[in-house]
Amino acid sequence: MQAARSSTLRALHSAVLQHLRVQPAQIGSTWGLFRAISAEAHAQGTCLSRSQVADRVLSVLKSSAKVDPLTVSETASFQNDLQLDTLDQVEIMMAIEDEFALEIPDADADNMKSTKDVIEYVVSHPRAK
Amino acid sequence: MAPPPPSPAQARQLYKALMREARKFSNYNVREYVKRRTVVGFRDHGAASDSEAAAAAYILGKDQLELAKRQAIVYNLYSPGVKSIMDLSS
Numbered sequence: 001m002q003a004a005r006s007s008t009l010r011a012l013h014s015a016v017l018q019h020l021r022v023q024p025a026q027i028g029s030t031w032g033l034f035r036a037i038s039a040e041a042h043a044q045g046t047c048l049s050r051s052q053v054a055d056r057v058l059s060v061l062k063s064s065a066k067v068d069p070l071t072v073s074e075t076a077s078f079q080n081d082l083q084l085d086t087l088d089q090v091e092i093m094m095a096i097e098d099e100f101a102l103e104i105p106d107a108d109a110d111n112m113k114s115t116k117d118v119i120e121y122v123v124s125h126p127r128a129k
Numbered sequence: 130m131a132p133p134p135p136s137p138a139q140a141r142q143l144y145k146a147l148m149r150e151a152r153k154f155s156n157y158n159v160r161e162y163v164k165r166r167t168v169v170g171f172r173d174h175g176a177a178s179d180s181e182a183a184a185a186a187y188i189l190g191k192d193q194l195e196l197a198k199r200q201a202i203v204y205n206l207y208s209p210g211v212k213s214i215m216d217l218s219s
Contacts (some may be wrong), residue, residue: 086137086141087141087144087168087171087175088171090141090145090148091145091148093145094145094148094149106138106141106142106145109141110138110141
């Protein structure tokens with residue numbers, strides 16, 4: 001009797017699990033499918049979506065004391081739009097490193113001249129968290 | 130026998146290194162001071178067009194970096210257990 005109950009529980013359990021597993025794929029669009037596939041990877045912290053990265057980068061820029069939050073956008077150039085000199089840019093790079101737990105080498109940090117470059121770099125970095 | 134002036138990349142590296150050392154201090158006051166002092170120091174000497182003055186400033190910066198590294202270790206050995214109120218995120 002107990003064995004029967006536990007087996008029905010197990011059947012119920014697996015049915016519920018199957019239902020939950022199927023649900024994300026039912027979204028149908030390619031983006032939903034990508035999300036479902038990368039859900040596993042996301043649990044391990046290896047993939048960040050571009051919008052997430054963009055939001056976090058923009059919030060880092062806005063919370064920096066030297067940047068006027070109104071000028072911050074995804075295509076803002078550090079020197080022209082945000083009026084940042086090279087030292088400020090180094091500070092921004094360090095804030096990005098802190099935010100995403102990365103080590104950005106100097107050569108890469110020097111090449112990044114706009115918000116877009118930063119977002120592209122973080123998204124393509126395998127260890128960004 | 131004049132030392133060569135630093136390249137912009139070297140200056141940036143020094144700045145970064147000093148900021149990283151500042152982060153290692155557990156004492157809020159010293160941490161903020163190191164950050165403030167590096168910003169002020171770089172802005173003052175950054176405008177130096179004289180290559181000798183720039184080289185001297187770079188060597189000074191390097192010495193300060195070594196000093197900061199040593200002091201970070203010493204300060205952290207004797208840091209109080211209680212966090213400064215400025216460090217508490219409220």
